[in-house]
Amino acid sequence: MADKFDVIVIGAGPGGYVAAIRAAQMGLKAACIEKWIGKEGNVVHGGTCLNVGCIPSKALLEASHKFVEAKHDFDDMGIQAGDVSMDVTKMMARKDKIVKNLTGGISGLFKANGVTAIEGTGKVVSGKQVEVTDNDGNTTTYDADNIVIAAGSVPVEIPPTPLTEGLIVDSTGALEFTETPKRLGVIGAGIIGLELGSVWNRLGSEVTVLEAMDSFLPMVDTTVAKETQKLLKKQGLDIKLGARVTGSETNGEEVIVKYTDSNGEQEMTFDKLIVCVGRRPYTKGVIADGVSIELDERGFIFVDDQCRTNVPGVYAIGDCVRGPMLAHKASEEGIMVADIIAGHKAEMNYDTIPSVIYTYPEVAWVGMTEQDAKAKGIEVKTGTFPFAASGRAMANNATEGSAKIIADAETDRILGMHIVGQHAGEMIAQGVIAMEFGSSAEDLALTCYAHPTMSEAVHEAALAVDGHAIHMANRKSVNNSVSNNEAPPFKGGANFRLCLNPQRSKERGWPVLLRPFL
Ligand code: FAD
Ligand code: NAD
Numbered sequence: 238m239a240d241k242f243d244v245i246v247i248g249a250g251p252g253g254y255v256a257a258i259r260a261a262q263m264g265l266k267a268a269c270i271e272k273w274i275g276k277e278g279n280v281v282h283g284g285t286c287l288n289v290g291c292i293p294s295k296a297l298l299e300a301s302h303k304f305v306e307a308k309h310d311f312d313d314m315g316i317q318a319g320d321v322s323m324d325v326t327k328m329m330a331r332k333d334k335i336v337k338n339l340t341g342g343i344s345g346l347f348k349a350n351g352v353t354a355i356e357g358t359g360k361v362v363s364g365k366q367v368e369v370t371d372n373d374g375n376t377t378t379y380d381a382d383n384i385v386i387a388a389g390s391v392p393v394e395i396p397p398t399p400l401t402e403g404l405i406v407d408s409t410g411a412l413e414f415t416e417t418p419k420r421l422g423v424i425g426a427g428i429i430g431l432e433l434g435s436v437w438n439r440l441g442s443e444v445t446v447l448e449a450m451d452s453f454l455p456m457v458d459t460t461v462a463k464e465t466q467k468l469l470k471k472q473g474l475d476i477k478l479g480a481r482v483t484g485s486e487t488n489g490e491e492v493i494v495k496y497t498d499s500n501g502e503q504e505m506t507f508d509k510l511i512v513c514v515g516r517r518p519y520t521k522g523v524i525a526d527g528v529s530i531e532l533d534e535r536g537f538i539f540v541d542d543q544c545r546t547n548v549p550g551v552y553a554i555g556d557c558v559r560g561p562m563l564a565h566k567a568s569e570e571g572i573m574v575a576d577i578i579a580g581h582k583a584e585m586n587y588d589t590i591p592s593v594i595y596t597y598p599e600v601a602w603v604g605m606t607e608q609d610a611k612a613k614g615i616e617v618k619t620g621t622f623p624f625a626a627s628g629r630a631m632a633n634n635a636t637e638g639s640a641k642i643i644a645d646a647e648t649d650r651i652l653g654m655h656i657v658g659q660h661a662g663e664m665i666a667q668g669v670i671a672m673e674f675g676s677s678a679e680d681l682a683l684t685c686y687a688h689p690t691m692s693e694a695v696h697e698a699a700l701a702v703d704g705h706a707i708h709m710a711n712r713k714s715v716n717n718s719v720s721n722n723e724a725p726p727f728k729g730g731a732n733f734r735l736c737l738n739p740q741r742s743k744e745r746g747w748p749v750l751l752r753p754f755l
Contacts (some may be wrong), residue, residue: 245381247359250284252555252567253387263579270359282343296332301439390556422507429513458606458655593662601665604653616646620701629689635659649677678702
């Protein structure tokens, strides 16, 4: 008789493994099923993120960035590094070692938290049962009071460019090149295209990115997106917008890509082609015929705001459900669902999920763009500060980019933060925390920042919202009042927010509300 669990999670990516660990921490008997076979032929945990996503791509981004620094930037600082070269095999071996350490670490975390790791392919056969088929084809059925589907996503393939062994590849293939291709084509100027295009561009590939849309990074504030496009172009990425790929031919050595743009039909020849046009939810084989878990029109498992499917006791999280396909979004959903199953009240603020593109410089954002706010009829005020005016950026040789804050014109509440610059991915946490606490731009403006730091640009951008930036000339006329004395409206619901500065809240008679302890 197979064990019975309080919760069984299908998939051990950042959604699933986090859900299982949190459930065990909440005192539930939890199991996590995983089928991913790693490079050494055994089942590995960590999903897309650890095996072929976030972590290996960042290992290559960091190595290739250091290579560029050593080759081009050290000299300016007086460092004579001599002839700098890249050993691609060694770079890849380092990446594989990091992946191995981290995936092995999840197994350790399962043990430490008392999560039962089950190897094989899980299938929901009823609202309370999961069947697991192991690698030898044996099946075992487990009973569970609750089931969490965290099956993730896979790359989208498009008919004009079917994948071929080693020549036309997806993101996974692009993490395994054994040498730097001379001419690299990338289809899609999305996050993967820009990150992996950057890796190989830095190592010497001539990179052309073909993007079907006419706009560049439409989800990022226009001013920051334009600046990013300019910076990437300067680095050598040839980004062709409005280029729709229509076909490809390979001769075993090269790939000829056909596309149409405003000038008509075009073609280009590459030594490798990366297809990165998005990812789709992976639900194949996860739900047995006859189990009526609903999918939406795009194939995502249909869930409510708290990740409940239409079948009681069955939840779904991460890339296989609506929302951004990001590891931290998957993990937060995992925590929320585990808490709900454990009987706690829990919810997630989908308005404050940050995004980061790990190019150099990094692009990071949270919340609304200025164009989003205007489209919604919200009157905004903005503050922007260029890193060119930052002392630390000069010392770091990192003066490219800027930080921008978008605030509600009436309440001063921060609606969005968009940054392009060195360490933007670290700095954006300030915007996330500020927005989580319902902070006004003035709250950040009146906060004491360490000097000299890159983060001072965020401080200055907050000051600039009211025309009070200190280290640049303010374009807008200075607003002499320091506060409108109005509390930003609270969103309500269970996730009460606290003004960042309780003392000031008190002085102004604002309500001080604490986030309830779960
Ligand atoms: P996954 O990580 O895809 O995990 C799903 C797991 O479920 C897999 O291990 C799969 O084997 C398993 N599974 C599926 N079906 C079954 C079954 N029937 N039985 C058992 N197991 C099953 N996101 C970021 O936030 N930051 C980044 O920097 C970033 N970089 C990325 C770079 C690349 C190249 C790629 C491809 C993605 C990147 N992402 C990044 C996205 C991130 O990897 C995903 O959003 C995240 O992994 C989703 O987590 P998940 O748990 O929902 O799914
Ligand atoms: P994406 O959705 O970010 O970008 C795909 C791009 O391809 C879009 O700009 C789209 O217009 C373009 N495109 C689609 N079809 C095309 C065609 N036929 N010809 C030319 N262009 C075409 O998708 P992605 O870059 O593949 O990334 C997939 C997911 O992985 C994203 O949702 C992202 O959230 C996640 N991811 C995140 C990170 C990160 O957080 N740093 C890194 C990598 C991946």
